[in-house]
Amino acid sequence: MRPKHALIIVIGLGTALALTPVARPQDGRGPFDGLQAHYWPHRKVGIPVGIEKLVGVENKPTHLQLYYSLKRGPFQKGPKLALDRLDEIDSGKKGIIFEAPRDGDYEFTVQHIYASGKVAPATDTLAPELRIVVDTTAPRVQIAVSGNGVEWRATDDNIDPAGITVQCKWPATNEWTNVKNVVADRPFPTSGTYGWRFKPGDVLDVRVKARDRAGHEGVSPVVRVPAESGTPVGLPKEPAWGGDPAPSLPESRIDYVNTLDFNFDYTVQHMGRSGVRASHLFVQKDRNPWEFEKKQPENLMPGGKEPHSITLSYKAPSEGIYGFYIIPESGAGKKADDPKKDDPPMMLVVVDTTKPxxxxxxxxxxxxxxxxxxxxxxxxxxxxxxxxxxxxxxxxxxxxxxxxxxxxxxxxxxxxxxxxxxxxxxxxxxxxxxxxxxxxxxxxxxxxxxxxxxxxxVDLEKPSGTIDRVRGGSGGGAGTPAPKSDTSPGTPAPKSPSPGKPVDSLLP
The missing domain is CATH 2.60.40.10 (Immunoglobulins)
Incomplete structure (x- = not known):
C-alpha cells in the first residue's frame, strides 16, 4: 500500500538501537534474552538509532548495517545507510526504516562499518537489541446465540487477554452499551458465554469486539437474542487437530493511510500463455456489499522480469474502512468469478485523515x-x-x-x-x-x-543565608577606632558666634 502524492511518515519506537553493540554468540541466545516485545501494526517500521552517543567519538563508523532475524532464525542483512544519511523517523529523529516482508516476530541489531573495512561486532557474534512483533491483521471473532445469551470465540496470534468487550443495544437504538462481567469481575475471556434475563417480548442486539496487542480490533457479526426462528444456535465445532493447536483462519491484512488518494500493488502469481490484459477492482465500504469500481488495461506476458506487478489507484470519498478485491483477466478473456457477499477482502484499508x-x-x-x-x-x-x-x-x-x-x-x-x-x-x-x-x-x-x-x-527552593560580619561604617561599637581630632593639642578651640550676630560677619 502506497499513499499517493503523500510522504509516508513512519513513527519511530521509543527504544533506540545502541551504537555500542555487545557481541555474543548467536547460537547461545536465551528466549529473547529478556527483550521486551514491541507490537507493531504496520509492515514498515521506523527504528531510531542513538546517534547522539557518537558525539565526540574520534573513530566513528562511516555506515550502519541493520540486521534482522525472523522467529529466532539466523540474522539477515537489512538496509545499510551512511551515518550522515540516516532516514528521517519522526520529529527530527534519525534512524533506519525497515519494511518487513511478512508478519512475525523480529529481532534487530546494528553493525558498525568503518572506513578501513572493519566491522564491529563480527557478523558471527551479533546479538539482538530490539524485538518487534509485526502484526497487520485483526482478531477473528465468531459469535452465536445460545439460549438467552451468546457464546463467542476470538482468535489471533497476539490476542490481548484483556481486550474482549461484549456489547448490546435495543434494536430500535443506535448506541451500544458495554456489558460488565459481573460474574467474575474481570475482563471477559477470549472464548466464553454470557446471558440475560428477559421479560416476554424483549430482544437485544449483541456483538463482541476483540483487540490484539498491536491495537487492531475485530468485531463479530451482530446477532439477536433470543434467537429468531431459523437462526443457527451455537458455534461450529473446531476441527480435530493432532499435536499443536489448530491454526486460526487469518483475517484480512489491514493497512492505514492518512490521505484519500492512494495506490496499492497487486502481484500476479500465475498466468497462462496469453498473459494478463486487464485487472478488475472491487471495493467494499464499511463491510457493505461488494461494488465494481473499474477495469484497468494491463499488458503482462509470461517470462520477462518478475514479479509481475499491477499498480492501481483509488480515491476514497471519505474516511472509513475499505475492502479491496482484485481479479486479473487473461489475454483470452478468462477471469475468476466476482467476489460474493461473504468473500473476505484481499486487503482492508483504513482511511483516517484526522489527527488525534x-x-x-x-x-x-x-x-x-x-x-x-x-x-x-x-x-x-x-x-x-x-x-x-x-x-x-x-x-x-x-x-x-x-x-x-x-x-x-x-x-x-x-x-x-x-x-x-x-x-x-x-x-x-x-x-x-x-x-x-x-x-x-x-x-x-x-x-x-x-x-x-x-x-x-521546578526550582522550589527559597534562597537563605547568614550574616557573617559587618564592614565599614562610623558607629562606635567595640573594636572601632575613635575618629581623630582636627585640632592640635594646646590649640584654643574656635569661638562660637555671639548670639544675634550675623554669621557672615564672622567669615574672614
Missing part, C-alpha cells in the same frame, strides 16, 4: 526524589485508531523549538481509556525551567500535540 485529540490537563511540580524534583503530567488523548502506547512526552527550553527532548516515549492511557499520567524525576541539575509537550499518534501516522500553556518551574 490530545491535551495536557495538568502539570504539577513536587519536591524532589532521589535525583531531582518530580513533575507529574496528566493528559487526555482520544482517537478511533490510536497506536498502542500512543503518547510521547517531551520538554524544551524554547516553546517554538523544532526538536524537543524526550521525557518519556510510548506511554499508555493508564488512568482511563482516554487519560493517563506520568511522573518525571528531573535528573539534570541545571534544568530549572522548561515547556512540556504531549504528542499522540494514530496508526495512520496522524499526530496531534499539546503544549502546556505555562513555563514549568
Amino acid at each position: 485529540q490530545v491535551e495536557i490537563t495538568s502539570v504539577q511540580v513536587k519536591p524532589g526524589g532521589v535525583k531531582g524534583p518530580i513533575v507529574e503530567i496528566t493528559w487526555r488523548a482520544t482517537d478511533s485508531n490510536l497506536m498502542p502506547r500512543p503518547v510521547n512526552l517531551e520538554w524544551s527550553s524554547d516553546r517554538e523549538a523544532t526538536k524537543w527532548n524526550e521525557i518519556k516515549y510510548r506511554l499508555d492511557n493508564d488512568l482511563t481509556a482516554t487519560t493517563g499520567r506520568y511522573a518525571w524525576e528531573v535528573p539534570d541539575e541545571k534544568l530549572w525551567r522548561f515547556y512540556v509537550r504531549a504528542r499522540a499518534v494514530d496508526k495512520a501516522a496522524n499526530a496531534g500535540e499539546s503544549v502546556w500553556g505555562q513555563e514549568v518551574i
Whole structure:
C-alpha cells in the first residue's frame, strides 16, 4: 500500500538501537534474552538509532548495517545507510526504516562499518537489541446465540487477554452499551458465554469486539437474542487437530493511510500463455456489499522480469474502512468469478485523515526524589485508531523549538481509556525551567500535540543565608577606632558666634 502524492511518515519506537553493540554468540541466545516485545501494526517500521552517543567519538563508523532475524532464525542483512544519511523517523529523529516482508516476530541489531573495512561486532557474534512483533491483521471473532445469551470465540496470534468487550443495544437504538462481567469481575475471556434475563417480548442486539496487542480490533457479526426462528444456535465445532493447536483462519491484512488518494500493488502469481490484459477492482465500504469500481488495461506476458506487478489507484470519498478485491483477466478473456457477499477482502484499508485529540490537563511540580524534583503530567488523548502506547512526552527550553527532548516515549492511557499520567524525576541539575509537550499518534501516522500553556518551574527552593560580619561604617561599637581630632593639642578651640550676630560677619 502506497499513499499517493503523500510522504509516508513512519513513527519511530521509543527504544533506540545502541551504537555500542555487545557481541555474543548467536547460537547461545536465551528466549529473547529478556527483550521486551514491541507490537507493531504496520509492515514498515521506523527504528531510531542513538546517534547522539557518537558525539565526540574520534573513530566513528562511516555506515550502519541493520540486521534482522525472523522467529529466532539466523540474522539477515537489512538496509545499510551512511551515518550522515540516516532516514528521517519522526520529529527530527534519525534512524533506519525497515519494511518487513511478512508478519512475525523480529529481532534487530546494528553493525558498525568503518572506513578501513572493519566491522564491529563480527557478523558471527551479533546479538539482538530490539524485538518487534509485526502484526497487520485483526482478531477473528465468531459469535452465536445460545439460549438467552451468546457464546463467542476470538482468535489471533497476539490476542490481548484483556481486550474482549461484549456489547448490546435495543434494536430500535443506535448506541451500544458495554456489558460488565459481573460474574467474575474481570475482563471477559477470549472464548466464553454470557446471558440475560428477559421479560416476554424483549430482544437485544449483541456483538463482541476483540483487540490484539498491536491495537487492531475485530468485531463479530451482530446477532439477536433470543434467537429468531431459523437462526443457527451455537458455534461450529473446531476441527480435530493432532499435536499443536489448530491454526486460526487469518483475517484480512489491514493497512492505514492518512490521505484519500492512494495506490496499492497487486502481484500476479500465475498466468497462462496469453498473459494478463486487464485487472478488475472491487471495493467494499464499511463491510457493505461488494461494488465494481473499474477495469484497468494491463499488458503482462509470461517470462520477462518478475514479479509481475499491477499498480492501481483509488480515491476514497471519505474516511472509513475499505475492502479491496482484485481479479486479473487473461489475454483470452478468462477471469475468476466476482467476489460474493461473504468473500473476505484481499486487503482492508483504513482511511483516517484526522489527527488525534490530545491535551495536557495538568502539570504539577513536587519536591524532589532521589535525583531531582518530580513533575507529574496528566493528559487526555482520544482517537478511533490510536497506536498502542500512543503518547510521547517531551520538554524544551524554547516553546517554538523544532526538536524537543524526550521525557518519556510510548506511554499508555493508564488512568482511563482516554487519560493517563506520568511522573518525571528531573535528573539534570541545571534544568530549572522548561515547556512540556504531549504528542499522540494514530496508526495512520496522524499526530496531534499539546503544549502546556505555562513555563514549568521546578526550582522550589527559597534562597537563605547568614550574616557573617559587618564592614565599614562610623558607629562606635567595640573594636572601632575613635575618629581623630582636627585640632592640635594646646590649640584654643574656635569661638562660637555671639548670639544675634550675623554669621557672615564672622567669615574672614
